[in-house]
Amino acid sequence: MDQLEKKVTEWAEENAAKAVSLLKRLIGEKSMFGNEFNAQAVVLEKLRQFDMDIDVWEPSIKQLKEHPYFVSEREDFHESPNITAVKKGAGGGRSLILNGHIDVVPEGNPAAWTYEPFTAVEKDGKIYGRGSTDMKGGNTALLLALEALEACSVTLKGDVLFQSVVDEECGGAGTLSAVMRGYKADGALIPEPTNLKLFVKQQGSMWFRITVRGLSAHGGTRYEGVSAIEKSLHVITALKELEHVRNARIIDPLYRDVPIPVPINIGTVQGGTWPSSVADRVVIEGRCGIAPDETPEAVKEELTSWLKDLEYRDEWFKHHPAEIEWFGAQWLPNDLPDEHPLISALESSFEKMKGAKPIREASPWGTDGGLLHHAGQTPVIVFGPGEVKAAHQANEYIEVRALIDAVKIISLFMMEWCGVADGGDGADKGTEG
Amino acid sequence: MDQLEKKVTEWAEENAAKAVSLLKRLIGEKSMFGNEFNAQAVVLEKLRQFDMDIDVWEPSIKQLKEHPYFVSEREDFHESPNITAVKKGAGGGRSLILNGHIDVVPEGNPAAWTYEPFTAVEKDGKIYGRGSTDMKGGNTALLLALEALEACSVTLKGDVLFQSVVDEECGGAGTLSAVMRGYKADGALIPEPTNLKLFVKQQGSMWFRITVRGLSAHGGTRYEGVSAIEKSLHVITALKELEHVRNARIIDPLYRDVPIPVPINIGTVQGGTWPSSVADRVVIEGRCGIAPDETPEAVKEELTSWLKDLEYRDEWFKHHPAEIEWFGAQWLPNDLPDEHPLISALESSFEKMKGAKPIREASPWGTDGGLLHHAGQTPVIVFGPGEVKAAHQANEYIEVRALIDAVKIISLFMMEWCGVADGGDGADKGTEG
Numbered sequence: 001m002d003q004l005e006k007k008v009t010e011w012a013e014e015n016a017a018k019a020v021s022l023l024k025r026l027i028g029e030k031s032m033f034g035n036e037f038n039a040q041a042v043v044l045e046k047l048r049q050f051d052m053d054i055d056v057w058e059p060s061i062k063q064l065k066e067h068p069y070f071v072s073e074r075e076d077f078h079e080s081p082n083i084t085a086v087k088k089g090a091g092g093g094r095s096l097i098l099n100g101h102i103d104v105v106p107e108g109n110p111a112a113w114t115y116e117p118f119t120a121v122e123k124d125g126k127i128y129g130r131g132s133t134d135m136k137g138g139n140t141a142l143l144l145a146l147e148a149l150e151a152c153s154v155t156l157k158g159d160v161l162f163q164s165v166v167d168e169e170c171g172g173a174g175t176l177s178a179v180m181r182g183y184k185a186d187g188a189l190i191p192e193p194t195n196l197k198l199f200v201k202q203q204g205s206m207w208f209r210i211t212v213r214g215l216s217a218h219g220g221t222r223y224e225g226v227s228a229i230e231k232s233l234h235v236i237t238a239l240k241e242l243e244h245v246r247n248a249r250i251i252d253p254l255y256r257d258v259p260i261p262v263p264i265n266i267g268t269v270q271g272g273t274w275p276s277s278v279a280d281r282v283v284i285e286g287r288c289g290i291a292p293d294e295t296p297e298a299v300k301e302e303l304t305s306w307l308k309d310l311e312y313r314d315e316w317f318k319h320h321p322a323e324i325e326w327f328g329a330q331w332l333p334n335d336l337p338d339e340h341p342l343i344s345a346l347e348s349s350f351e352k353m354k355g356a357k358p359i360r361e362a363s364p365w366g367t368d369g370g371l372l373h374h375a376g377q378t379p380v381i382v383f384g385p386g387e388v389k390a391a392h393q394a395n396e397y398i399e400v401r402a403l404i405d406a407v408k409i410i411s412l413f414m415m416e417w418c419g420v421a422d423g424g425d426g427a428d429k430g431t432e433g
Numbered sequence: 434m435d436q437l438e439k440k441v442t443e444w445a446e447e448n449a450a451k452a453v454s455l456l457k458r459l460i461g462e463k464s465m466f467g468n469e470f471n472a473q474a475v476v477l478e479k480l481r482q483f484d485m486d487i488d489v490w491e492p493s494i495k496q497l498k499e500h501p502y503f504v505s506e507r508e509d510f511h512e513s514p515n516i517t518a519v520k521k522g523a524g525g526g527r528s529l530i531l532n533g534h535i536d537v538v539p540e541g542n543p544a545a546w547t548y549e550p551f552t553a554v555e556k557d558g559k560i561y562g563r564g565s566t567d568m569k570g571g572n573t574a575l576l577l578a579l580e581a582l583e584a585c586s587v588t589l590k591g592d593v594l595f596q597s598v599v600d601e602e603c604g605g606a607g608t609l610s611a612v613m614r615g616y617k618a619d620g621a622l623i624p625e626p627t628n629l630k631l632f633v634k635q636q637g638s639m640w641f642r643i644t645v646r647g648l649s650a651h652g653g654t655r656y657e658g659v660s661a662i663e664k665s666l667h668v669i670t671a672l673k674e675l676e677h678v679r680n681a682r683i684i685d686p687l688y689r690d691v692p693i694p695v696p697i698n699i700g701t702v703q704g705g706t707w708p709s710s711v712a713d714r715v716v717i718e719g720r721c722g723i724a725p726d727e728t729p730e731a732v733k734e735e736l737t738s739w740l741k742d743l744e745y746r747d748e749w750f751k752h753h754p755a756e757i758e759w760f761g762a763q764w765l766p767n768d769l770p771d772e773h774p775l776i777s778a779l780e781s782s783f784e785k786m787k788g789a790k791p792i793r794e795a796s797p798w799g800t801d802g803g804l805l806h807h808a809g810q811t812p813v814i815v816f817g818p819g820e821v822k823a824a825h826q827a828n829e830y831i832e833v834r835a836l837i838d839a840v841k842i843i844s845l846f847m848m849e850w851c852g853v854a855d856g857g858d859g860a861d862k863g864t865e866g
Contacts, residue, residue, distance in 0.1 A: 203653055207708045218825075219698030219720040220636055220797035229699050230673075233666060240663075265652030266662050267708040269715070272701035275640045275761065276720035279700060287652040287709035328708065364653035392651075 001352050008152045009408040016404045019144045022046060026136040027120035027129035031102050036166045037079040039102045043164045046143050050150050052085040059177035067180060069375050071330045072173040082174050083164040084183050090421030093157025096414060097188035097378060099175060099368060100139035101168030104131035105392050112394035126397040133386030137398040138191025139164060141385055141406035148411045158418030161185055168368050171329040175368035179376035187342045187417060188378045192367050193386025196402060198346055200381060201254060201362040203262055204290030204333030204370050206326055209283060210235060213320040216280040225278030226316060229271050232282040234313050235322050239264050242306045250291060254362040262289030292335035300326060331366025334373050334380055342381040349412035434785050441585045442841040449837045452577045459569040460553035460562035464535050469599045470512040472535050476597045479576050483583050485518040492610035500613060502808050504763040505606040515607050516597040517616050523854030526590025529847060530621035530811060532608060532801060533572035534601030537564035538825050545827035559830040566819030570831035571624025572597060574818055574839035581844045591851030594618055601801050604762035608801035612809035620775045620850060621811045625800050626819025629835055633776060633814060634687060634795040636695055637723030637766030637803050639759055642716060643668055646753040649713040658711030662704050665715040667746050668755050672697050675739045683724060687795040695722030725768035733759060764799025767806045767813055775814045782845035
């Protein structure tokens with residue numbers, strides 16, 4: 001670490017309380033689906049302390065609906081503004097998007113929480129609350145990294161675009177709107193909870209709904225009908241076999257220890273209306289994983305064709321095919337080549353702080369990185385201070401230590417990636433990728 | 434046919450319009466669950482024309498709940514009176530219960546009806562309307578048979594007990610209440626729709642609810658959970674195997690042409706709450722047939738023990754056993770020995786009218802006969818003018834011809850079974866069984 005890097009990380013350590021305080025304020029603003037306004041106001045208040053160009057807008061449903069990747073079921077984005085703040089670089093460096101979502105999932109059963117979900121209790125080095133890990137902790141790390149560079153008078157060569165987006169938990173309309181507004185960069189970092197590991201690939205996913213048909217009859221003469229429940233067993237078996245075939249193709253060593261890299265999860269099954277009638281309809285809903293190198297279209301085609309082949313298992317399906325539709329949310333996968341400079345830059349920054357290389361992993365869930373990559377042509381790495389296992393759970397928490405480490409590593413990474421034009425010591429740290 | 438028999442059947446033919454008119458009035462009174470009062474009033478009006486002792490009472494829930502065969506979910510029988518009218522015989526003959534239920538099932542989707550369900554339209558020799566076949570047509574045949582004997586001054590030796598009961602469609606609390614009130618006889622006839630065939634055995638049935646447990650997890654890491662949907666496939670397979678084993682035991686020639694004499698129908702399946710979560714609970718509801726020679730208790734035991742053995746198929750069930758409960762309605766089976774005099778008496782009466790023996794069959798559904806038999810120790814034969822296939826359907830109908838034939842055959846049967854003490858010609862037609 002050079003002098004300037006040392007100065008920046010020391011500032012981050014000395015100002016840990018600022019990070020904690022900001023995170024607590026963010027957790028205090030309950031920013032669920034359609035209600036992100038107050039949390040964004042806290043972000044804005046912070047951003048206005050920096051020398052940045054701030055763009056605040058409500059995404060346009062009309063415009064979003066024209067995009068093939070738009071999947072949200074929202075009708076408008078009233079009270080759900082997006083923010084992008086741009087720090088122009090001195091020139092000659094790589095640009096960087098720092099993207100975090102401000103929306104959180106509902107708290108679930110309040111009785112399952114030891115601490116009130118939106119009060120942000122600090123205890124034994126942890127901060128508890130909905131969104132602490134996913135991902136207001138990550139967003140706080142980004143804002144504090146911006147502040148650290150500003151406080152230490154570090155001027156970067158490349159532009160930095162900080163984004164606080166809405167709607168990630170419902171499919172990513174916030175990030176998609178930012179992409180459609182023209183915000184792209186040479187690289188992006190999303191501080192979703194990774195326990196400070198580098199998530200270089202993310203599984204995408206889509207929801208499907210399969211309808212299986214039968215023929216109703218009285219239960220006492222059930223042989224006069226055709227049970228959609230019995231027929232649905234063929235569908236379930238076929239989906240399990242397809243899952244096996246799809247996963248056998250995955251040879252990426254990152255998935256070596258993952259039992260099922262891209263699962264087909266059958267989440268719900270609903271069939272029949274009366275105990276003593278033969279069910280004439282079963283509806284199966286589930287989630288199909290998308291491998292990092294796959295497109296949703298290819299996966300849809302494969303699943304549809306697999307279901308069509310059910311007629312070879314059972315003639316019934318020839319005249320009563322299982323119908324498939326895709327509904328609800330969709331998360332695009334993301335994929336960073338092994339030798340991508342985003343990885344080496346972040347590994348180098350991590351090593352400077354921690355004295356060892358970070359772990360690389362692939363995540364079993366998607367992020368807005370899929371949209372930044374596929375819709376915005378911006379390569380993305382996912383790295384953040386939260387705990388994967390705490391996300392979406394009761395008593396969600398984040399370790400304060402990890403939060404401050406993330407501030408430091410992300411500050412160093414920004415200097416590494418964008419290049420330093422003129423810091424406290426005037427050294428040029430930029431490298432071109 | 435002797436003179437008196439001829440006179441009775443001729444009266445029935447000449448007074449066909451009375452039967453049609455009474456049936457129309459009964460159909461016009463919408464006597465669904467909890468609302469049988471007005472239809473019973475029409476029955477009472479008719480009964481009061483005869484020389485009978487009439488007993489009208491609202492069944493007592495408190496008393497019924499003490500009976501092991503009580504299964505109704507009703508809280509009271511307000512506006513749902515039962516009727517039993519007794520015609521004392523001259524003595525020395527066999528007593529007979531004539532039992533019909535006055536309640537009807539709901540009309541279902543009104544758009545599926547060509548004729549208004551409670552208007553009783555007569556067209557092309559048929560009367561359309563809810564309850565025409567199941568079983569106000571049968572009840573009308575009973576009442577007209579009573580009237581035929583009265584009109585022809587036929588005095589029977591044995592007592593005749595006419596019963597118009599509530600609640601058959603919900604499990605038989607009306608008939609059970611009549612049994613508990615002490616009404617029993619040497620034999621009973623229930624004119625449920627049999628197309629004028631003799632139903633000498635009836636399949637009973639019970640409803641079951643099986644809960645299968647799993648372990649929740651995120652769909653992207655579904656291998657961290659245990660899918661209750663996958664586990665439920667074992668349960669469904671086991672139930673199908675048990676159905677096979679149970680039906681392989683049935684050697685009664687009456688069931689020779691029935692593909693599955695006592696089916697286990699899996700009617701509904703409901704599992705999981707979210708497409709991208711692993712389902713931790715599946716609930717399966719269904720109907721289990723009870724063979725004529727089985728008790729509900731033995732069937733419950735067999736099914737419970739079969740589910741217990743799931744642990745040999747999959748260890749999961751050892752610590753997370755499938756739970757079974759019995760809910761909703763229950764219909765007891767009924768079984769008449771091949772040589773029972775009820776059969777020979779009815780066959781003889783049928784043959785006198787039709788010139789050929791009637792068809793004997795076993796029904797795939799239960800009737801109140803199971804309760805009369807098991808709770809009331811009264812042997813039961815089921816024989817009526819309705820069409821099995823029209824019951825519970827839209828455009829339910831009955832053939833007027835079959836209705837009048839039933840009046841005649843049932844009149845002759847009453848004379849045959851109870852014996853004639855003193856008719857228009859004074860002949861003694863009684864036989865002891």
